Amino acid sequence: xxxxxxxxxxxxxxxxxxxxxxxxxxxxxxxxxxxxxxxxxxxxxxxxxxxxxxxxxxxxxxxxxxxxxxxxxxxxxxxxxxxxxxxxxxxxxxxxxxxxxxxxxxxxxxxxxxxxxxxxxxxxxxxxxxxxxxxxxxxxxxxxxxxxxxxxxxxxxxxxxxxxxxxxxxxxxxxxxxxxxxxxxxxxxxxxxxxxxxxxxxxxxxxxxxxxxxxxxxxxxxxxxxxxxxxxxxxxxxxxxxxxxxxxxxxxxxxxxxxxxxxxxxxxxxxxxxxxxxxxxxxxxxxxxxxxxxxxxxxxxxxxxxxxxxxxxxxxxxxxxxxxxxxxxxxxxxxxxxxxxxxxxxxxxxxxxxxxxxxxxxxxxxxxxxxxxxxxxxxxxxxxxxxxxxxxxxxxxxxxxxxxxxxxxxxxxxxxxxxxxxxxxxxxxxxxxxxxxxxxxxxxxxxxxxxxxxxxxxxxxxxxxxxxxxxxxxxxxxxxxxxxxxxxxxxxxxxxxxxxxxxxxxxxxxxxxxxxxxxxxxxxxxxxxxxxxxxxxxxxxxxxxxxxxxxxxxxxxxxxxxxxxxxxxxxxxxxxxxxxxxxxxxxxxxxxxxxxxxxxxxxxxxxxxxxxxxxxxxxxxxxxxxxxxxxxxxxxxxxxxxxxxxxxxxxxxxxxxxxxxxxxxxxxxxxxxxxxxxxxxxxxxxxxxxxxxxxxxxxxxxxxxxxxxxxxxxxxxxxxxxxxxxxxxxxxxxxxxxxxxxxxxxxxxxxxxxx
Ligand SMILES: *[C@@H]1O[C@H](CO)[C@@H](O)[C@H](O)[C@H]1NC(C)=O
Ligand SMILES: *[C@@H]1O[C@H](CO)[C@@H](O)[C@H](O)[C@H]1NC(C)=O
Ligand SMILES: *[C@@H]1O[C@H](CO)[C@@H](O)[C@H](O)[C@H]1NC(C)=O
Ligand SMILES: *[C@@H]1O[C@H](CO)[C@@H](O)[C@H](O)[C@H]1NC(C)=O
Ligand SMILES: *[C@@H]1O[C@H](CO)[C@@H](O)[C@H](O)[C@H]1NC(C)=O
Ligand SMILES: *[C@@H]1O[C@H](CO)[C@@H](O)[C@H](O)[C@H]1NC(C)=O
Ligand SMILES: *[C@@H]1O[C@H](CO)[C@@H](O)[C@H](O)[C@H]1NC(C)=O
Ligand SMILES: *[C@@H]1O[C@H](CO)[C@@H](O)[C@H](O)[C@H]1NC(C)=O
Ligand SMILES: *[C@@H]1O[C@H](CO)[C@@H](O)[C@H](O)[C@H]1NC(C)=O
Ligand SMILES: *[C@@H]1O[C@H](CO)[C@@H](O)[C@H](O)[C@H]1NC(C)=O
Numbered sequence: 122x123x124x125x126x127x128x129x130x131x132x133x134x135x136x137x138x139x140x141x142x143x144x145x146x147x148x149x150x151x152x153x154x155x156x157x158x159x160x161x162x163x164x165x166x167x168x169x170x171x172x173x174x175x176x177x178x179x180x181x182x183x184x185x186x187x188x189x190x191x192x193x194x195x196x197x198x199x200x201x202x203x204x205x206x207x208x209x210x211x212x213x214x215x216x217x218x219x220x221x222x223x224x225x226x227x228x229x230x231x232x233x234x235x236x237x238x239x240x241x242x243x244x245x246x247x248x249x250x251x252x253x254x255x256x257x258x259x260x261x262x263x264x265x266x267x268x269x270x271x272x273x274x275x276x277x278x279x280x281x282x283x284x285x286x287x288x289x290x291x292x293x294x295x296x297x298x299x300x301x302x303x304x305x306x307x308x309x310x311x312x313x314x315x316x317x318x319x320x321x322x323x324x325x326x327x328x329x330x331x332x333x334x335x336x337x338x339x340x341x342x343x344x345x346x347x348x349x350x351x352x353x354x355x356x357x358x359x360x361x362x363x364x365x366x367x368x369x370x371x372x373x374x375x376x377x378x379x380x381x382x383x384x385x386x387x388x389x390x391x392x393x394x395x396x397x398x399x400x401x402x403x404x405x406x407x408x409x410x411x412x413x414x415x416x417x418x419x420x421x422x423x424x425x426x427x428x429x430x431x432x433x434x435x436x437x438x439x440x441x442x443x444x445x446x447x448x449x450x451x452x453x454x455x456x457x458x459x460x461x462x463x464x465x466x467x468x469x470x471x472x473x474x475x476x477x478x479x480x481x482x483x484x485x486x487x488x489x490x491x492x493x494x495x496x497x498x499x500x501x502x503x504x505x506x507x508x509x510x511x512x513x514x515x516x517x518x519x520x521x522x523x524x525x526x527x528x529x530x531x532x533x534x535x536x537x538x539x540x541x542x543x544x545x546x547x548x549x550x551x552x553x554x555x556x557x558x559x560x561x562x563x564x565x566x567x568x569x570x571x572x573x574x575x576x577x578x579x580x581x582x583x584x585x586x587x588x589x590x591x592x593x594x595x596x597x598x599x600x601x602x603x604x605x606x607x608x609x610x611x612x613x614x615x616x617x618x619x620x621x622x623x624x625x626x627x628x629x630x631x632x633x634x635x636x637x638x639x640x641x642x643x644x645x646x647x648x649x650x651x652x653x654x655x656x657x658x659x660x661x662x663x664x665x666x667x668x669x670x671x672x673x674x675x676x677x678x679x680x681x682x683x684x685x686x687x688x689x690x691x692x693x694x695x696x697x698x699x700x701x702x703x704x705x706x707x708x709x710x711x712x713x714x715x716x717x718x719x720x721x722x723x724x725x726x727x728x729x730x731x732x733x734x735x736x737x738x739x740x741x742x743x744x745x746x747x748x749x750x751x752x753x754x755x756x757x758x759x760x761x762x763x764x765x766x767x768x769x770x771x772x773x774x775x776x777x778x779x780x781x782x783x784x785x786x787x788x789x790x791x792x793x794x795x796x797x798x799x800x801x802x803x804x805x806x807x808x809x810x811x812x813x814x815x816x817x818x819x820x821x822x823x824x825x826x827x828x829x830x831x832x833x834x835x836x837x838x839x840x841x842x843x844x845x846x847x848x849x850x851x852x853x854x855x856x857x858x859x860x861x862x863x864x865x866x867x868x869x870x871x872x873x874x875x876x
Contacts, residue, residue: 170228170229171226171227171228172226172227172228172229172246172247173213173224173225173226173246173247173389173391174224174225174226174227174232174244174245174246174247174391175222175223175224175244175245175246175247175390175391175394175423176199176222176223176224176225176227176232176235176241176243176244177220177221177222177242177243177244177759178196178199178221178222178240178241178242179221179240179242179755179758179759179764180221180240180762180763181239181240182764189217192215192217193215195240196212196215196222196223197212198238199223199235199238199240199241200212200225200227200235201227201231201234201235209226211225211226211227212224212225213225213226213391213395214391214392214394214395214398216394216395216398217398217402218398218401218402218430218434219394219397219398219401219426219427219429219430219431220394220398220423220426220427220430220759220762221759221762222242224247224391224392224394224395227244232244242755242758242759243420243421243759245421247389247390247391247392248389248390248414249387249388249389249390249414250387250388250389250390250393250412250413250414250424251386251387251412251413251414274373274675274678274679275371275372275373275374275675275678276350276370276371276372276373276374276671276674276675276677276678277301277373277374277678278301278304278373278374278678279371279374279375279406279407279674279675279677279678280303280304280307280309280323280374280375280376280377280404280405280406280407281346281349281350281371281374281375281376281377281405281406281407281408281409281670281671281674282324282376282377282378282379282400282403282405282407282408282409283342283345283346283349283376283377283378283379283408283409283410283411283667283670284379284381284388284393284396284397284400284408284409284410284412285337285341285342285345285346285378285379285380285381285382285409285410285411285412286329286337286338286339286340286341286342286380286381286382286383286386287325287327287329287332287334287335287336287337287338287339287342287343287378287380287382287383288322288325288335288336288337288342288343288346288376288378288380289336289337289343289644289645289646289655290313290316290318290322290325290335290336291316292343292347292644292646292655293352293354293644293655294343294346294347294351294352294354294367294369294643294644295319295321295322295346295347295351295352295376295644296319296321296352297319297320297321297322298352299352300319300320300321300352300373300375301320301373302320303320303323303375304404306404307323307324307375307403307404308402308403308404309323309324309326309377309399309403309404309405310324310325310326310403311323311324311325312325312326312327312334312335313325313334313335314334314335314336320375321350321352321375321376322375322376322377322378323375323376323377324376324377324378324379324403325377325378325380326377326378326379326380326396326399327380328379328380328381328388328392328393328395328396328399329380329381329382329383329388329392330383330389330392331382331383331384331385332380332382332383332384335378335380336646337380337646338383338384339382339383339384339385339386340645340646340647340657341382341386341411341663342378342380343643343644343645343646344641344643344644344645344657344659344663344664345409345411345643345663345664345666345667346369346376346378346644346667347367347369347643347644348369348370348641348643348664348667348668348671349369349370349371349374349376349407349409349667349668349670349671349674350369350370350371350372350373350374350375350376350671350674351367351368351369351372351643351644352368352369352372353366353367353368353372354366354367354368354644354656356654357642357654357656358642358654358656359488359642359649359650359654359656359657359658360488360489360569360649360650361490361650362471362488362490362567362603362604363469363471363604363640363642363658364604367642367643367644367656369643369671370667370668370670370671370672370674370675370726371671371672371674371675371678374407374671374674374678377400377403377405379396379397379399379400380396381393381396381412382412387412388412390414390423390424391423393410393412393423393424393427394423394426394427397423397424397427397428397430397431398427398430400431400436401427401430401431401434401436405436406435406436406437406674406677407436407437407438407439407670407673407674407677408427408428408431408436408437408438408439408670409439409440409666409667409670410424410438410439410440410441410454410666411440411441411661411662411663411664411666411667412424412441412663413440413441413442413443413453413454414453415443415445415451415452415453416450416452416453416455416623416624416625417625418625418750418752418756419455419456419625419626419747419750419752419760420752420756420757420759420760422456422625424440424453424454424456424459425454425455425456425458425459425760426759426760428440428456428458428459429456429458429740429743429760429761430762431685432458432684432685432686432740433740435684435685436685437460437670437673437677437685437688437689438458438459438460438685439459439460439462439666439667439669439670439673440453440454440459440460440461440462440666441453441454441462441464441661441662441663441665441666442454442461442462442463442464442618442619442631442632442662442665442666443618443619443662444464444617444618444619444661444662444663445617445619446463446614446615446616446617446618446619446620446718447616447617447618447620447708447709447718448620449620449621449622449717450620450621450622450623450624451619451620452619452620452621452623452624452631452632453619455623455624455625455626455629455631456625456626457626457629457738457743457746457778457780458685458686458738458740458743460633460634460669460673460689460692461631461632461633461634461720462632462633462634462635462636462638462662462665462666462668462669463614463615463618463619463620463632463634463635463636463638463662463665463718463719463720464614464615464617464618464635464636464637464638464639464660464661464662464664464665465611465612465613465614465615465618465635465636465637465638465639465665465706465719465723466608466610466611466612466613466615466637466639466640467611467612467637467639467640467641468606468607468608468609468611468612468701469604469605469606469608469611469640470484470486470567470604470605470608471486471487471488471490471567471603471604471605472484472485472486472601472602472603472604472605473485473486473487473490473573473574473575473576473599473600473601473602474575474599474600474602475554475575475577475581475585475597475598475599475600476496476498476597476598476599476600477501477585477588477595477596477597478498478501478588478592478594478595478596478597479588479591479592481584481588482600483577483581483584483585484577484581485554485555485565485575485576485577485578485581485599486565486566486567486568486575486576487567487568487570487573487574487575487576487599487601488567488568488569488570489568489569489570489571489572489573489574490601490603491573491601492601494552494573494598494599494601495598496598496600497598498596498597498598499527499528499529499551499552499596499597499598500527500528500529500594500595500596501528501529501531501554501585501589501595501596501597502523502524502525502528502529502530502531502589502595503530503531503586503589504519504520504523504525504530504531504532504533504545505533506523507522507523513532513533514532514533514534514541515530515532515533515534515541515544515545515553516540516541516544517540517543517544518544519544520544520545520547520548520550521548523548525545525548525549525550526548526549526550527549527550527551528550528551529550529551529552529553529554529597529598529599530545530550530552530553530554531553531554531556531582531585531586531589532545532553532554532555532556533556533558533582534555534556534557534558535555535556535557535558535561535564535565535566535576538555538566538568538570538574538576539568539569539570539571541553541555542570542571542572542574543571545572546571546572550572551572551573552572552573552574552575552598552599553570553572553573553574553575554574554575554577554582554585554597554599555574555575555576555577556577556578556579556581556582556583556585556586557576557577557578557579557582558579559579561579561616562578562579562580562616562709562710562711563578563579563580563709563710563711564578564616564709565577565578567640573599573601574599575599585597607701608701609700609701609702609703609704610700610701610702610704610707610711611700611701612635612637612697612700612701612706612723613700613706613707613708613709613711614635614706614707614708614709614714614718614719615638615639615660615662615709616708616709617660617661617662618632618635618638618662618665618718619632619662620632620717620718621716621717621718621720621784621872622717622784622872622874623784626750626775627775627784627786627874628774628775628776628784628785628786629775629778629780629782629784630716630717630720630721630780630782630783630784630870630872631720631784632718632719632720633689633692633693633720633721633782634669634692634693634696634719634720634721634722634723634724635665635706635718635719635720635722635723635724636665636666636668636669636672636723636724637664637665637668638660638661638662638663638664638665638668639660639664640658640659640660641658641659641660641664641668642656642657642658643656643657643664644656645657668724669692669724672692672724672726672729673688673692675726675730676688676691676692676726676729676730679730680730680801683735683801684737684738684739686735686736686737686738686739686779687735687737687799687801689781690732690735690736690737690781691729691730691732691735691801692721692724692729693720693721693722693781693782693869694721694732694733694734694735694736694781694867694868694869695725695728695729695732695867695868696720696721696722696723696724696725696868697722697723697724697725698719698722698723706719706722706723715853715855716782716855716870716872717872720782720870721781721782721868721869721870722870731802731865732801732802732865732867733800733801733802733803733806733808733860733862733864733865733866733867734798734799734800734801734802734808734860734865734867735781735798735799735801736779736780736781736796736797736798736799736869737779737797737799738778738779738780740761741761742778742779743760743761743778744757744761744765744770745770745771745772745773746772746773746775746777746778747760747761748765748767748770748771748772748773749772749773749774749775749777750775752767753767754766754767774794776792776794777794777795779796779797781869782869782870782871782872783840783842783858783869783870783871783872783873784872784874785842785871785872785873785874786873786874786875786876787818787842787843787844787873787874787875787876788844788875788876789844791841791842791843792841792842792843793839793840793841793842794839794840795837795838795839795840796837796838796839796840796869797835797836797837798827798835798836798837798838798860798867799833799834799835800829800831800832800833800834800835800836801832801833802862802864802865803829803862803863803864804829804830804831804832805829805830805831806828806829806862806863806865807826807827807828807829807862807863808826808827808828808829808860808861808862808865808867809825809826809827809860809861809862810822810825810838810858810859810860810861811858811859811860811861811866812856812857812858812859813856813857813858813859814856814871815854815855815856815871815872815873816847816848816849816851816854816856817844817845817846817847817848817849817851817854817873817875818842818843818844818845818848818854818856818871818873819841819842819843819844819845820840820841820842820856820858820871821840821841821843822838822839822840822858823838823839824838827860840858842871842873844875848875851875852874852875853872853873853874853875854872854873854875855870855871855872855873856870856871856873857869857870857871858871
């Protein structure tokens with residue numbers, strides 16, 4: 122019965138919220154002129170001021186409302202009694218698992234009245250949360266390649282739930298062919314219209330307020346779902362490039378889509394919480410959220426609330442770090458029970474190399490790869506040679522008086538490639554070289570072009586300019602090399618990938634990890650190139666998050682007994698710090714990345730499968746940590762959903778949480794913390810610490826040896842950090858602490874900000 126009602130809610134809600142915006146805007150004008158009007162006008166006026174509020178409560182001592190009917194009536198008791206003239210229901214979502222509370226349509230006045238009731242803790246209007254894509258179909262990349270994955274695993278039996286923009290059920294990436302049926306515990310639903318679910322796509326539900334169905338209208342959920350657990354599809358490509366087999370990280374895992382966004386590309390957080398509530402109830406094993414809203418205290422962040430309830434049930438939660446880089450402290454989804462995933466490049470490019478008359482080659486990119494472009498040299502001209510800045514940027518109409526006819530034209534500014542190309546072509550130019558501005562450095566994109574073109578870095582652009590000035594008859598051509606792989610500088614941190622330190626909890630190092638998020642080829646609702654091929658390449662931490670969700674599904678299959686924190690520890694302590702060329706991972710400017718950019722490093726799935734030791738955390742361990750953040754008993758209670766007395770439960774500094782990293786602020790007083798490791802490697806093993814101390818910091822570890830004589834044995838060690846006076850005024854330093862045994866290096870990063 123209860124389920125039926127809940128199932129109906131989304132549909133009801135959609136109708137309400139679809140009407141709300143127009144009512145709201147028209148009413149603002151009318152209510153002012155009609156304050157003392159008829160009763161029905163007054164109600165209408167009231168209704169026009171309604172907003173969707175998230176109301177969070179504290180259950181009365183000794184009543185856990187085990188019957189959901191009782192919980193529902195208790196929630197109802199907070200709502201105003203007067204009904205709307207339109208018969209709209211007030212209650213939109215009643216949360217059962219992820220939060221104690223509900224979402225309802227209320228006026229500010231009603232919320233004020235409600236605040237006096239026993240059990241009320243907080244209420245605020247819902248927020249809109251954007252999805253985390255840099256929506257750029259111009260990015261090109263590679264098909265997912267499962268590489269070192271264990272072929273008897275593939276995520277079999279694991280259910281990955283995505284909170285996203287819907288799904289394209291008939292896409293070959295979501296074919297049920299060769300898929301085993303879902304595990305018996307699965308309770309999810311399939312609200313597809315006209316299509317049925319299959320053994321790959323086992324659930325689809327809609328929570329979006331700007332949509333009536335579960336289809337993907339924003340082209341985001343299809344891509345993320347395909348990346349996490351898409352079935353293999355041969356001959357997948359994007360405009361012919363990166364042709365190969367597209368395959369998700371966990372190709373035998375099941376998928377469940379919880380749609381929270383329609384065409385708008387953003388979602389109400391009241392709906393995100395409802396979707397997480399449903400996913401937890403349905404029985405997903407991994408939750409993947411490629412969306413976020415910047416930093417908020419965890420008790421006021423629905424994704425943190427939902428994720429806490431999820432990890433209590435053993436569900437792993439992977440979230441995008443955000444696309445607000447490269448600014449510092451630009452992260453979303455910072456809670457320590459979430460895996461926060463930044464984005465990095467993969468080792469492919471769609472190459473268009475500029476060959477200069479003096480025989481120098483400079484690599485650039487283009488999605489348009491004409492096969493018949495001559496490799497003979499052509500005259501080369503700088504668009505800004507006339508001294509006119511507008512011409513230099515090849516703005517529309519700016520090349521009318523520049524002699525570009527029959528030439529290759531160098532334009533400034535890496536953006537607006539299509540319009541610039543049109544201007545060059547209109548004026549008779551044969552080809553275009555687009556150079557970045559200084560701030561964009563080395564970040565180039567493979568764009569669709571109307572003429573042969575190459576997008577080159579700022580540095581390459583400077584060299585081309587210098588060459589043009591060095592000779593009276595500059596010549597060049599573009600060599601179209603198509604898809605190339607094996608770039609040694611990959612993985613490189615994406616410019617847009619959000620950076621630490623964490624704002625909500627600076628004592629926890631974030632992001633946790635980076636993974637592929639640039640030019641990712643995956644399923645797409647439509648064909649962009651008018652073929653039967655429905656794949657696209659896009660970039661964002663939205664793309665890196667589902668990679669890690671799929672990898673978590675593989676680890677869940679291999680280690681069903683590992684907690685979410687254990688899986689996360691395995692991923693973090695085994696990550697790579699060097700690129701494919703063997704150099705330290707760099708950022709988009711080819712500057713060595715810091716651990717505030719990459720966290721523990723770049724994910725290495727096969728090493729994560731056998732980490733040796735894990736840093737485990739039980740859900741209750743977060744309570745003293747949350748108390749230590751200075752949250753009130755009630756605020757902590759909102760997260761853990763039971764009464765908390767911080768003085769009983771004591772509190773710990775953030776750095777004392779058993780997290781597989783350190784992020785500390787260090788003054789003149791030494792600081793000591795402990796960590797507990799669990800042996801999941803060889804039963805008999807002896808570990809010794811190996812310290813790469815941050816510059817200016819002494820790191821003392823005791824004991825200096827840990828011996829294990831069995832599996833799942835635990836050992837506790839302590840670390841003392843103290844300043845040694847050699848930090849030379851640097852604001853920040855980083856290092857690592859490894860525990861090393863035969864066949865294992867268990868590494869955690871250390872970030873120190875000096876006070
Ligand atoms: C379901 O599909 C049918 C046929 O395509 C369409 O007429 C109907 O409006 C759809 N219903 C919903 C709720 O999307
Ligand atoms: C949902 O469906 C109803 C009834 O078919 C329609 O009136 C409404 O406009 C639809 N809403 C959206 C967001 O598509
Ligand atoms: C992709 O590769 C397959 C197999 O090698 C080939 O049959 C197909 O023609 C290729 N498609 C494109 C667009 O290059
Ligand atoms: C970000 O933080 C790092 C390390 O503290 C510092 O070197 C850098 O200047 C900061 N960047 C910005 C843009 O604030
Ligand atoms: C070609 O000219 C550019 C710009 O002056 C210069 O950087 C490059 O070294 C030259 N190449 C050769 C082979 O001389
Ligand atoms: C695909 O077809 C549409 C409609 O015919 C056309 O407008 C569009 O330019 C085509 N796109 C490509 C990439 O060819
Ligand atoms: C593959 O993983 C399973 C556990 O998921 C393990 O039992 C098996 O030994 C592994 N096989 C290989 C070849 O590594
Ligand atoms: C805290 O401790 C007091 C006294 O020992 C006890 O009465 C109370 O129930 C405890 N509160 C919680 C939330 O554990
Ligand atoms: C919390 O615990 C302390 C010490 O046990 C006690 O003095 C205090 O009354 C408790 N507070 C609440 C609200 O239960
Ligand atoms: C640990 O084991 C090593 C041999 O593997 C041995 O030399 C050492 O004494 C042991 N240490 C402790 C504390 O048991």
